[in-house]
Amino acid sequence: MAVAYDPENVFAKILRGEIPSHKVYEDDVALAIMDIMPRAxxxxxVIPKKPARGLLDIAPDDLAALIKRVQHVAKATKRAFDAEGITLQQFNESAGGQVIFHLHFHILPRFEGVALRPPGAMGDQAKIKSQAEKIRAALGAFSA
Structure with a gap:
């Protein structure tokens, strides 16, 4: 049985401006924000503006538009951090590791020999803000 989308999830609140975030990219399709508990x-x-609980219930055309934004932000993030690679994560339902039930993609710049940090630790907000600025600057070099 499908579970309904909850419009009170944290990402829905961020989209409505009820919770602050460090924005990296925004258009009519998606919002890209810094993770406040960064693993890298x-x-x-990157989250869609349309309500979607997960990958399995978003309309295919909406997913196609969203993944273009994911790629756009991933390229800029890789460039901003001069990363050797990118890890892209997307989880569905509790059994699949999903914690916030609004579709979202994690973009993590990666370097050989550098492990991801454990989940759940709050990051330094000043550092996160600075990293958002760095990615926004790199976005100027790309077109969606």
């Missing part, structure tokens, strides 16, 4: 330097989240 430059950890970004």
């Amino acid at each position: 330097e430059g950890h970004v989240l």
Whole structure:
């Protein structure tokens, strides 16, 4: 049985401006924000503006538009941090590791030999803000 989308989830509140965030990118399709509990330097989240609980219930055309934004932000993030690679994560339902039930993609800049930090630790907000600025600057070099 499908579980309904909850419009009171934290990402829905961020989209409505009820909770502050460090914005990296925004258009009519998606919002990209810094993760406040980063597992890597430059950890970004990309969320659709349309309500979607997960990958399995978003309309295919909406997913196609969203993934273009994910790629756009991932390229800029890799460039901003001069990363050797990118890890892209997306979880569905509790059994799949999802914690916030609004579709989102994690973009994590990666370097050989550098492990991801454990989940759940709050990051330094000043550092996260600075990293958002760095990614926004790199976004200027790309077009969606």
